[in-house]
Amino acid sequence: xxxxxxxxxxxxxxxxxxxxxxxxxxxxxxxxxxxxxxxxxxxxxxxxxxxxxxxxxxxxxxxxxxxxxxxxxxxxxxxxxxxxxxxxxxxxxxxxxxxxxxxxxxxxxxxxxxxxxxxxxxxxxxxxxxxxxxxxxxxxxxxxxxxxxxxxxxxxxxxxxxxxxxxxxxxxxxxxxxxxxxxxxxxxxxxxx
Numbered sequence: 001x002x003x004x005x006x007x008x009x010x011x012x013x014x015x016x017x018x019x020x021x022x023x024x025x026x027x028x029x030x031x032x033x034x035x036x037x038x039x040x041x042x043x044x045x046x047x048x049x050x051x052x053x054x055x056x057x058x059x060x061x062x063x064x065x066x067x068x069x070x071x072x073x074x075x076x077x078x079x080x081x082x083x084x085x086x087x088x089x090x091x092x093x094x095x096x097x098x099x100x101x102x103x104x105x106x107x108x109x110x111x112x113x114x115x116x117x118x119x120x121x122x123x124x125x126x127x128x129x130x131x132x133x134x135x136x137x138x139x140x141x142x143x144x145x146x147x148x149x150x151x152x153x154x155x156x157x158x159x160x161x162x163x164x165x166x167x168x169x170x171x172x173x174x175x176x177x178x179x180x181x182x183x184x185x186x187x188x189x190x191x192x193x
Contacts, residue, residue: 001123003130006060006072008049013069014060015044021113025093028176055110061130063114063123071114073127077138080105092176095169099146099185102167106187107135109145112154128161135190142187149182163188 006014018026019041027040034043050056059076062069082101086094100108109131114123135143145163147154148171163186171179 001070001126002064003061003127004064006057006062008057010060010062010069011045011048011057012041014048014057014062014072014074015041017069017072017113017115018044018048018074018111020115021111023178024176028090028174059110061127061134063118063127065118065123069115070118070121071123071127072111073109073130074111075107075109075131075134075143077135077140078104078106078108078144090174092172092174095172095183096146098169099167099183100144102185103142103144103187105140106142106144107131107138107140107190109143112145124157125161128157132191133193136193141190143190144185144187146183146185148177148179149184150179155184158186161188 015026026044030040030043030047033047034040047053048055048057051058054076055074060072060074063071078100082104084097084101086097089097112124112127131143135141145158147158149155165184166187167185168182171181171183173180
């Protein structure tokens, strides 16, 4: 397996992985730019081709197995002062943004995903192993990630990797995702080099 920075050519498989990781949330946002007859993955790929947004191929690393993308990590530094107006956002996404605002300037792991055929091969763990180096490159001393409480497998992985729950918000139910309960913010100090 090789882990490398994503390229513009990787946007379609990254979009497919984002749909897996986000369980419907990315599709909700991509539908606004979807052209008639266009598959949602292609609309997502166009969004991921951004050179200026954080949610971009530029902030993505991919795991490659036998010349095929097996998984991805999309992560970036959060703004030091996020003044995003929550009233401008759909209600169901506000708890996620509130949690991001709890950890300004942290290295935020937005998405981690593997294709189903590559699960249980430690690909997610290997992708998470590069997080500290990436965080140090952008001057972060803390990493952060969110997880729905019902996603027990992901929660166990992050806790095994040293992440601790520091904040929680109630999930606002929406038809674009299957979750109820709580969404949790976990953090971990960046290891020194």
